[in-house]
Structure formats: C-alpha cells, structure tokens
Amino acid sequence: EVQLLESGGDLVQPGGSLRLSCAASGFTFSSSAMSWVRQAPGKGLEWVSAISSGGHNTYYADSVKGRFTISRDNSKNTMYLQMNSLRAEDTAVYYCAKPTGGVRNGYFDLWGRGALVTVSS
C-alpha cells in the first residue's frame, strides 16, 4: 500500500525542539522529492519545507528558515523535520506530502495523516 506515516508530534514549550519523522512505503522513496505542509488549528494549509530526492537540496518557507531543518534517510525510506526555537505560532498539524512535478513546482498527490505539534507553556 502506498502511504506516508508521520510520527513525533508532541506538546513542547516555547523555545524547545522537536523532531518529526515521516515513514514512506509502497513507492520508490529514493526517487521522490518530499515536502512538509502544516495547518494551524482552524486555519488553511501552509507549505513549510521540501527536499530533493537525493537530499542534497533543501528549501524552506520564510516563516521557518533558520529554525527548521529537513533531511531524509533513503536507506530507511524516512524523512525528518527537526524543529528548533519553537514558537506558539508553530502549533499545527504537520503533514508530510509527496509532490509530483518537482520540488518547487509540484502538486501533492500523496499525504500522510498528520502529526500534531503543540507549542505551549
């Protein structure tokens, strides 16, 4: 079955850190660019970060640049999002998503179920 499964969501204090994981199955992960998209409670969708298939190229939204780091381990079919210096406004459900068409110009044809990150004291 083709699927993405996020893990690692939790409650964290402002200024804290958290690492999300996204395990992929059912497709050739090592050939696919991947992305993170988040959704704050009751709000719309926001693209957060993307990584090329080989992991050499990474991209970030301005809202997380310098605080978040995307990475992947193709031997484990897993992508990660290291989130540091977390703020209340980072509270959201974080989805991993597979873009079709390219890292910077693709639409998302596969989504995970999401991981909830809550930043609060």
Next chain:
Amino acid sequence: EIVMTQSPATLSVSPGERATLSCRASQSVSSNLAWYQQKPGQAPRLLIYGASTRATGIPARFSGSGSGTEFTLTISSLQSEDFAVYYCQQYNNWPLFGGGTKVEIK
C-alpha cells in the same frame, strides 16, 4: 509574491445542486493549479491538477477550469460526502495555497 484568493469563504448548497468555487491568483500561474478536498480530521485529498485534470479515482462530477489567474472548481451535483473544505494551490513557483472555501449543507 503571488497571493491566492478563494471565494466565497463559505458556500451553502443543497444536496443535488451545483456548486461553483473560485480561485484567483494575483499573477499568472499558467495552468499550474491544483484543487484539494479536506474533511474534518483528515488530510487533504487531491482532486484536480493542471487546472482541469481529475486525479485518479475522482468522480466525474468534479471538474476544473481556467488558466492564468482565474480558476473554477465545479461540483455538478453535490453528494453528502462532498460537504467539506476545498483548497486551491498554485505550483507555478513554490507551493502556495488559497484560504479555502467551506461547502456546507443549506
């Protein structure tokens, strides 16, 4: 910087009726436009890409049109399972989503 604007914010429609959702880009995105459906507690689901191509398994009652800056998603005859929030996304240059349209039961 591109801005994606969806209208209306909420659309009240009776089952069996037609729903027309609009998405406008502040500058041309060519046909690099996708539509998603999201139900409460679920991930978004791809409906349309390339402005008018239905994704795999999407019923024919969903259709997309437009190019450049003006796009439309039409649901020809609303079924109970179609009441949800719909998002457009441009992918001409970095993914950017519209604010969404909630389709609710009238």
